[in-house]
Amino acid sequence: MPKIWSETIAAHRDAVRDATLDATAKLVAEHGLTGVSMSQIAKESGIGRATLYKYFPDLESILVAWHERQIGAHLHQLAEAGEAATPPQRLRTVLRTYAHLSRRQEHGTDLASLLHQSEHIVQAYSHLNDFLTALIAEAADRGEVRADVPAPELAAYCLHALTAAAGLGSQAAVDRLIDVTLDGIRPAGS
Numbered sequence: 001m002p003k004i005w006s007e008t009i010a011a012h013r014d015a016v017r018d019a020t021l022d023a024t025a026k027l028v029a030e031h032g033l034t035g036v037s038m039s040q041i042a043k044e045s046g047i048g049r050a051t052l053y054k055y056f057p058d059l060e061s062i063l064v065a066w067h068e069r070q071i072g073a074h075l076h077q078l079a080e081a082g083e084a085a086t087p088p089q090r091l092r093t094v095l096r097t098y099a100h101l102s103r104r105q106e107h108g109t110d111l112a113s114l115l116h117q118s119e120h121i122v123q124a125y126s127h128l129n130d131f132l133t134a135l136i137a138e139a140a141d142r143g144e145v146r147a148d149v150p151a152p153e154l155a156a157y158c159l160h161a162l163t164a165a166a167g168l169g170s171q172a173a174v175d176r177l178i179d180v181t182l183d184g185i186r187p188a189g190s
Contacts, residue, residue, distance in 0.1 A: 016055060019045040021066040028063070064120070071124040074101050078128070082135060091139045092182060094132065095158060099165035099174050129155050136185070145185045154185045 023045035027036045038059055042049040056062045078097055085093035132155040139145040145154065161181045165174045 013055075016047055016051065017065070019047060020052060020055060020062060021069055024059075024062050024066050033063075068120045071120060075124060075127060075131075077101065078131065082131075087138065087142065088144065091135050091144070092178065094135055095162060095178055095181060096174075098128075098132075098159070099162045099178055102163055102165045103168065103174060129159065132158060143187065146187045149185075157181075157184065 020041060023041050024036065027040055027044055031040075036059065038052060038056075039049060041047075041059075041062065042052045045052070056065065078094055078101075081097040082090050082094045129152070133151045136145055136154045136158075137151040140147045140151060158181055161184070162177065165177055168174050168177065
């Protein structure tokens with residue numbers, strides 16, 4: 001088969017998948033998790049129901065795929081934030097971005113329970129933890145964070161502390177949380 005055909009087919013598959021995931025996200029935001037059906041998704045996305053079922057066997061598989069896409073985008077944002085900052089500001093910038101992303105999460109409890117049980121969450125968290133551990137180790141080498149506690153433990157501390165950003169009502173409160181988190185990992189006496 002000529003290469004052009006496989007690229008066209010792959011592009012078509014990606015377009016169908018993206019349209020499905022975008023439509024699902026919109027419908028869940030409008031109607032809640034229990035108010036969405038495969039028929040509504042097919043209609044909203046402009047994809048026939050039979051085609052939709054070829055790509056996704058049920059609503060749960062669509063939601064998991066949408067969440068995987070969201071998590072991938074978040075990890076990409078964190079990496080870009082780290083690359084854009086100077087070394088002394090890199091850790092603060094990444095933590096601020098993470099807190100901002102945590103704060104933007106608007107899953108209902110049913111949706112969060114469903115999505116956060118998936119294997120992709122374990123993999124994404126591992127990737128995030130490794131990324132943050134490396135940033136903390138670099139900062140420790142520069143003397144910016146404490147070296148008496150292993151970097152993986154400090155990374156876990158930061159991630160858990162900043163999940164509290166989801167419940168904060170203002171950016172000022174998030175900024176204070178970031179400051180307190182960073183104070184907790186600074187070397188003694190600094």
